[in-house]
Amino acid sequence: MHEVGMVAELVDVAVARAAGRPVAVVRVRHATTFPEDVLRQAFDMLAAGGPLAAAQLLAEPFEVRLTCPCGFDGALAHDDVVGPGTAVCPSCSALRTIARQAELELLEVRLAS
Numbered sequence: 410m411h412e413v414g415m416v417a418e419l420v421d422v423a424v425a426r427a428a429g430r431p432v433a434v435v436r437v438r439h440a441t442t443f444p445e446d447v448l449r450q451a452f453d454m455l456a457a458g459g460p461l462a463a464a465q466l467l468a469e470p471f472e473v474r475l476t477c478p479c480g481f482d483g484a485l486a487h488d489d490v491v492g493p494g495t496a497v498c499p500s501c502s503a504l505r506t507i508a509r510q511a512e513l514e515l516l517e518v519r520l521a522s
């Protein structure tokens with residue numbers, strides 16, 4: 410699962426920003442193709458025992474959309490995206506190119522005061 414690797418990178422960056430201080434909130438933006446339960450599970454696992462252990466994870470989802478010549482125009486689900494910049498149209502099953510964008514992005518590391 411590449412999701413866990415992405416969360417691991419995000420946790421590393423957040424830990425570096427915290428520089429040893431306890432963190433209250435970690436705010437992230439994630440594609441709806443990146444399941445929130447996977448995000449939370451991986452975060453809990455990777456944050457355990459570190460400065461993020463007590464941090465609250467705030468996740469802000471955004472839709473990854475596809476407009477296909479077959480007429481489909483809508484949000485994609487996790488299984489529709491088959492690789493970076495590539496998705497399978499849920500309607501006609503054709504391979505389509507989608508805009509490459511970060512599926513997971515760190516927005517804020519708020520320190521405990």
Ligand SMILES: [Zn+2]
Nearest residue numbers: 477479498501
């Ligand atoms: Zn289509």
